[in-house]
Amino acid sequence: MYGASAVDAYDRIAARAQDLREIYQAGAVPAHDDVAAEPQIEPSSDPLSVALPPGAWLVTRGADGARAYQRDGALRFDDGVLRTRDGADVLGYPRGDARGALPVPLRLPAADVALSRTADTRIAADGTVAYTRAAIDPRTGERSVERVAIGRIALARFPAGTHPPRVDATHVAAPPGVVPHLGTPADGTFPGLAPFSRESGAIDVDAGIERLDEAYRQFQALGAAARTRANVDKTTLDLLK
Known part of the structure; x- marks a missing residue:
């Protein structure tokens, strides 16, 4: 379960990063509506x-x-x-x-x-x-x-x-x-x-960076939860020995 969740979280980071890579591409259509902006x-x-x-x-x-x-x-x-x-x-x-x-x-x-x-x-x-x-x-x-x-x-x-x-x-x-x-x-x-x-591009730079940061923080939170679960499992196994 954690493996699949980690992959999903990584995919979110990649998708948000893709929007930022296309900031200055003429006619770019953002993958996410929440970073769309009026074209310049x-x-x-x-x-x-x-x-x-x-x-x-x-x-x-x-x-x-x-x-x-x-x-x-x-x-x-x-x-x-x-x-x-x-x-x-x-x-x-x-x-x-x-x-x-x-x-x-x-x-x-x-x-x-x-x-x-x-x-x-x-x-x-x-x-x-x-x-x-x-x-x-x-x-x-x-x-x-x-x-x-x-x-x-x-x-x-x-x-x-x-x-x-x-x-x-x-x-x-x-x-x-x-x-x-x-x-x-x-x-x-x-x-x-x-x-x-x-x-020029129709992607809001500030919104794109903010959403990418959110995706990173979600990934980090998932990693912290996985590490905590691993430590609990290890402790439980040590007690059963």
Whole structure:
């Protein structure tokens, strides 16, 4: 019994320490609600880095095809596809409207990627992902520049009171039977994004240290109780000899 209790106590210490290790990880989802804090927004020079409004999640698709939700808005293009820091596809709406549409990966046109005509990619406050296409007319030699939008990023929000299960440090899943509301930034149901911004960790340092200290003290108390029990058992055996 004491062995199992000691393992449980050690697991609590490890879980509390994990929250503290993720303090400064963008989009981190704490394992324990009692150390959660409002995320801090910091400026960024990256035009593909955005901060999400409170309660909103990016809709992503992993290599296994599974949908997940995260708040880390440090995005990038990889092979012409808009992806998260960890390589998941960012889903959105190529036509810009979420009504009656399913979110799909947002991609740059293959021809423009092949011809290196996708300069100045950036994300606007309304979630529009766009780039500058430069072209030269082969007959006249005249140069033209146009702004091309490939779609708008999808956002998800879970019903009030929903606690989406944590997949890992930065991802959550939809609870069984729960369908999140999907939309786009600044569509009347979601606020806009904060471009050129990044979200720092959403974990309260002081609360995290306090909870870790509590876990350590519980472990020490358990150890003291086990030692006391061992001494009593030894004394009892000595008396029976």
